[in-house]
Amino acid sequence: MEEISKSPAVPILELREVQMQFGGVTALRGISYGIPSGIIQAVIGPNGAGKTTLFHCVSGLLSPTSGEILFRGRPIGGLLPHRIAELGISRTFQHVALFKSMTVFENVMLGRHPRTRSGFWATGLRFPSMRREERRIAQEAMYYLDFVGLADEAELPAGALPLGKQKILEIARALATEPSLVLLDEPAGGLNMRETEELGDLIRRISETGTTVALVEHDMNLVMEISHRVLVIHYGEHLATGTPDEIKDHPAVIEAYLGEG
Amino acid sequence: MTPRDWRIFVITALFIGFFPWVVQPVKAISHYVDVMVFAGIFTIVCLGISLLMGYAGQISMAQAAFFGIGAYTSGILTARFGLNPWAAMPAGALLAALVAWVVGIPALRLKGHYLAMATLGFGVIVHIVLSEEVAWTGGPSGMVDIPGLQVVGLKLKSELGWYYLVWTVVFLVLLFCFHILHSRVGRALRAIHEEESAAEAMGVPTARYKVQVFVLSAVLASLAGSFYTHYVTCLNPSSFNLMWSIRFILMVMVGGMQSLWGALLGTVLMTFVGNEWLHVFADFEVLVYGAILLLVALFLPKGLVSLVPRRAAARSI
Numbered sequence: 374m375e376e377i378s379k380s381p382a383v384p385i386l387e388l389r390e391v392q393m394q395f396g397g398v399t400a401l402r403g404i405s406y407g408i409p410s411g412i413i414q415a416v417i418g419p420n421g422a423g424k425t426t427l428f429h430c431v432s433g434l435l436s437p438t439s440g441e442i443l444f445r446g447r448p449i450g451g452l453l454p455h456r457i458a459e460l461g462i463s464r465t466f467q468h469v470a471l472f473k474s475m476t477v478f479e480n481v482m483l484g485r486h487p488r489t490r491s492g493f494w495a496t497g498l499r500f501p502s503m504r505r506e507e508r509r510i511a512q513e514a515m516y517y518l519d520f521v522g523l524a525d526e527a528e529l530p531a532g533a534l535p536l537g538k539q540k541i542l543e544i545a546r547a548l549a550t551e552p553s554l555v556l557l558d559e560p561a562g563g564l565n566m567r568e569t570e571e572l573g574d575l576i577r578r579i580s581e582t583g584t585t586v587a588l589v590e591h592d593m594n595l596v597m598e599i600s601h602r603v604l605v606i607h608y609g610e611h612l613a614t615g616t617p618d619e620i621k622d623h624p625a626v627i628e629a630y631l632g633e634g
Numbered sequence: 635m636t637p638r639d640w641r642i643f644v645i646t647a648l649f650i651g652f653f654p655w656v657v658q659p660v661k662a663i664s665h666y667v668d669v670m671v672f673a674g675i676f677t678i679v680c681l682g683i684s685l686l687m688g689y690a691g692q693i694s695m696a697q698a699a700f701f702g703i704g705a706y707t708s709g710i711l712t713a714r715f716g717l718n719p720w721a722a723m724p725a726g727a728l729l730a731a732l733v734a735w736v737v738g739i740p741a742l743r744l745k746g747h748y749l750a751m752a753t754l755g756f757g758v759i760v761h762i763v764l765s766e767e768v769a770w771t772g773g774p775s776g777m778v779d780i781p782g783l784q785v786v787g788l789k790l791k792s793e794l795g796w797y798y799l800v801w802t803v804v805f806l807v808l809l810f811c812f813h814i815l816h817s818r819v820g821r822a823l824r825a826i827h828e829e830e831s832a833a834e835a836m837g838v839p840t841a842r843y844k845v846q847v848f849v850l851s852a853v854l855a856s857l858a859g860s861f862y863t864h865y866v867t868c869l870n871p872s873s874f875n876l877m878w879s880i881r882f883i884l885m886v887m888v889g890g891m892q893s894l895w896g897a898l899l900g901t902v903l904m905t906f907v908g909n910e911w912l913h914v915f916a917d918f919e920v921l922v923y924g925a926i927l928l929l930v931a932l933f934l935p936k937g938l939v940s941l942v943p944r945r946a947a948a949r950s951i
Binding site: 432433434453454455458459463464466470471472473474475479482483484485486487488489491492493496497498499503506507510546547550 | 810811813814816817818819820821822824825828829831832833834835836837838839840846847850
């Protein structure tokens with residue numbers, strides 16, 4: 374297979390024989406793959422293929438049973454999620470996981486957590502350094518809200534937003550952690566056609582800022598339109614990789630999808 | 635703090651400031667000042683519970699035990715070793731912090747209500763120790779002759795002096811808690827409560843924060859315990875059993891879990907209810923508490939503060 378020949382030298386994320394077992398069930402059967410830096414990488418596959426499990430492994434919510442995950446050459450398998458977030462990987466969730474009673478603004482402000490430092494004493498006693506930091510957090514959060522187009526909804530409780538905007542808010546919250554790799558887990562799930570188009574534009578704009586984007590997505594139009602590379606997994610195995618055009622005509626991929634019905 | 639919180643703060647401070655002037659001249663209710671000293675001491679405990687349970691969503695059944703650790707550390711160090719009460723106070727707080735840390739680390743690393751289980755057991759152990767270590771604590775009959783407090787060389791004799799001292803501390807603790815809530819730490823605590831995995835994935839070290847807020851709540855409870863000791867000058871282990879832990883939680887629930895004002899309001903109200911009006915039920919007091927708990931949980935899950943109308947749609951703390 375012509376493995377990522379057109380890509381820049383070092384992959385930002387490298388998977389080496391990543392395996393994930395839950396009791397007797399094997400969700401990932403040794404996935405090896407490298408995501409080139411700076412691209413939009415799609416991960417597709419039929420339901421239950423292990424795509425979300427893969428994202429959980431990369432973001433640290435699951436610890437792979439075996440295999441290695443390297444982020445910018447550094448092994449991250451088994452690190453706690455907050456450490457991985459500090460290193461520069463952020464994510465959204467398939468089932469929206471916003472802090473619903475907090476405002477839209479506060480959700481994005483929380484995203485600044487790994488880039489700020491004041492603790493209990495500094496905040497409780499309102500040290501000047503903490504006040505400066507809070508002002509900066511507010512400014513930066515506003516920047517990300519502007520970036521995704523949710524500035525007008527800043528003061529609403531996150532739970533009051535319609536689903537489409539909640540998905541966008543999750544992206545803003547993830548971006549606020551200043552990731553160099555952002556994982557989007559079915560960002561178009563539940564969005565209508567116009568919203569999906571806007572999402573595509575947003576993902577392109579994220580990519581233009583230099584952030585590598587990896588997305589799990591079922592909406593094939595979106596995947597084909599925006600991604601540079603596609604990784605197909607099936608029953609926890611690496612089935613195929615290539616550009617969207619290559620994947621579209623790949624016999625194994627067609628069979629996997631048609632075979633599923 | 636929001637402008638609204640500042641307004642409530644000023645109004646509350648004025649109310650507390652003038653309260654003794656109104657009640658003291660009236661014979662029938664002049665002892666309300668004394669009740670309010672207890673209410674203030676309990677409020678310090680309950681503000682910690684509000685942070686820990688209301689905001690961070692972690693249940694502790696051992697706040698009375700930490701209250702007891704503070705009380706007995708102060709009592710023993712001052713009555714038996716002649717230490718200055720103001721020096722004994724931080725010693726108690728330090729001990730409570732250490733103990734909370736040790737109990738909290740294993741319990742809080744796990745998701746779910748492990749802290750509730752661990753603290754339930756821990757609270758019982760502390761109560762047994764207080765009752766059985768007769769040589770140190772005086773056992774079931776407790777301790778007497780604990781010295782009072784001196785403020786800038788003057789012995790704090792009157793209830794009024796105690797009242798103003800305790801409530802000053804309450805307001806300082808209140809400010810401290812408000813400032814924590816309106817910061818990255820407060821947002822992290824609320825995020826842990828709502829979506830722990832998401833908080834962790836966004837870079838919040840959830841285990842560390844849960845332990846820290848638990849330690850803070852223990853320190854506040856211990857501090858309150860120290861004031862309690864020097865106010866009543868005698869101790870008895872029954873003030874620090876599981877029932878008291880539940881009472882503290884009930885106070886916060888009545889006022890409103892997710893509001894520091896709720897903690898204050900609920901504590902003052904329930905202290906009056908407990909001290910003044912529930913005696914008629916004698917042994918059935920526990921039943922009345924149970925009934926209150928049930929009614930609040932069913933009909934007023936967000937406590938009394940939820941009855942106050944709010945202007946804006948958004949709820950930003």
